[in-house]
Amino acid sequence: MIKKDKGAWAWVPILYFTQGLPYVLVVTVSVIMYKKLGVSNEDIGLYTSLLYLPWVLKPFWSPLVDLKSTKRNWFLGMQLLIALALFGVGLSIPTNMFFTTTLACFWMAAFASATNDIASDGYYMLGLTEKKQSFFVGLRSTFYRLAMVTGEGLIVFGAGFLEEKYGDSAKAWSITMTATAVLMLALTVANFFASPKYESATEEHLEKPEGFLQIFKSFFKKPQIGTALAFILTYRLGESQLVKMSSPFLLDTVEKGGLGFTTKELGIVLGTIGVVALTVGGILGGILISKDGLKKWMLPMVLSLNVPNFFYAILAVTKTTNIVAVSATIVLEKFGYGFGFAAFLMYLIYIASGKSKTSHYAIATGFMALGMMLPGMISGFMQSWLGYGGFFIWVVIAALPSLFLLKYLKYPADFGKKDALEHE
Numbered sequence: 001m002i003k004k005d006k007g008a009w010a011w012v013p014i015l016y017f018t019q020g021l022p023y024v025l026v027v028t029v030s031v032i033m034y035k036k037l038g039v040s041n042e043d044i045g046l047y048t049s050l051l052y053l054p055w056v057l058k059p060f061w062s063p064l065v066d067l068k069s070t071k072r073n074w075f076l077g078m079q080l081l082i083a084l085a086l087f088g089v090g091l092s093i094p095t096n097m098f099f100t101t102t103l104a105c106f107w108m109a110a111f112a113s114a115t116n117d118i119a120s121d122g123y124y125m126l127g128l129t130e131k132k133q134s135f136f137v138g139l140r141s142t143f144y145r146l147a148m149v150t151g152e153g154l155i156v157f158g159a160g161f162l163e164e165k166y167g168d169s170a171k172a173w174s175i176t177m178t179a180t181a182v183l184m185l186a187l188t189v190a191n192f193f194a195s196p197k198y199e200s201a202t203e204e205h206l207e208k209p210e211g212f213l214q215i216f217k218s219f220f221k222k223p224q225i226g227t228a229l230a231f232i233l234t235y236r237l238g239e240s241q242l243v244k245m246s247s248p249f250l251l252d253t254v255e256k257g258g259l260g261f262t263t264k265e266l267g268i269v270l271g272t273i274g275v276v277a278l279t280v281g282g283i284l285g286g287i288l289i290s291k292d293g294l295k296k297w298m299l300p301m302v303l304s305l306n307v308p309n310f311f312y313a314i315l316a317v318t319k320t321t322n323i324v325a326v327s328a329t330i331v332l333e334k335f336g337y338g339f340g341f342a343a344f345l346m347y348l349i350y351i352a353s354g355k356s357k358t359s360h361y362a363i364a365t366g367f368m369a370l371g372m373m374l375p376g377m378i379s380g381f382m383q384s385w386l387g388y389g390g391f392f393i394w395v396v397i398a399a400l401p402s403l404f405l406l407k408y409l410k411y412p413a414d415f416g417k418k419d420a421l422e423h424e
Helices: 010-038 041-048 053-060 062-067 071-092 098-127 129-167 169-194 214-222 225-234 239-251 263-271 273-292 294-306 310-316 323-352 357-397 401-406 418-422
Strands: none
Touching: 010 041, 010 071, 010 098, 010 129, 010 169, 010 239, 010 263, 010 323, 041 225, 041 239, 041 357, 053 062, 053 098, 053 239, 062 098, 062 357, 071 098, 071 169, 098 129, 098 357, 129 169, 129 273, 129 323, 129 418, 214 294, 214 357, 225 323, 225 357, 225 418, 239 310, 239 323, 239 357, 263 323, 273 294, 273 323, 294 310, 294 323, 294 401, 310 323, 310 357, 357 418
16 A cells, blocks of 8 residues: 555645636636626526535435545546536537536536545545645645636636637637536546555445445534534635626626626636735645644634625725726635635534544535535525625625634634644
8 A cells, every 4th residue: 555645746736626627617617608608697696506516415425435446536537527528518509508508518517526526535635644634735725726717717718819719609618618628638647647546446444434324423423513514604605606796797897787807808817816816825824724723813714715805895886997906806805715715624624534534524515515505596686686786795794604603613723733733
């Protein structure tokens, strides 16, 4: 059996970039694509939020990833399936039934992506010592979010460039999604060569679950699980709505309350300064937790995730189209997300710790996905009802439940701290 931590600097970035890319394509880039193809905000918010459902339900099949084959085989197989689904999206866009057929392909990609998440996270916890899990959480989060910015930035920019070249959004997005499928295939090959074989398909692991029902029972018997789940469900309550309507807000005309950006301009802003801000925030978050422990940084990180929403509200109310003001808002949002999400990831690792941690982590992230899906489903209707200004004010208010629950959470103050882990 290969020693833990082997080659982590190579496989952690590639694995989590590959985990993030299909997620951003399914739940974020699809929003931009459908907006440019003429789908309404209400339908965009409802149907793209329903694509979260596989992430919500993934705990029900997560035991299979523990019990059958290896986690490496699982994530390689799922990544190949994602590439095929994206090819289907690209081929379906020019058809008359593009909305139904592309949604079906995105559903396939979402199911495979959720399963890939289970296997990748399990591989991360299996292949790294606890000390290294804490150390790499910032790098892991950063490359996951870099993949998301690649989707929102580079891929969207490419689609915008092709829109200008051909004057046809359907053709532009068809080419873009087909090229993205090729990229996903290349990443699958890269993971095949970068990821060591930490386990075999026949060996018995100490953390293999005793049975399907025992996993769920043991998870819900964890101390303070009710408060923990409430916190997980509300941690991203504001962001879950903002991510669905921020791109329509930037792309809609000024007459409709938007800022009138082109697809290409949106891709440039998200793919340049967004990358830098995200990288700095994610790495800094991981380093600080590793240095001081989770307790010291939990509140600052919760605030960093939500405070930038206030600046979106200012843009919407004042109808500011100044590129500097818009770019500064995006910088704050990306930095805040990278910084704030590091604490969330570490808390999820804490909740999942113990026996069957692969499946327990999947259950925890399933609740996280539910906290993204339900608010996202109503985001388009809320925006249509309140207008962009009122909607972003509501998003700011949505941060309050997680801040309220924060004082009731109980976890080791030094959880994630490097020195504490070294002495365990």
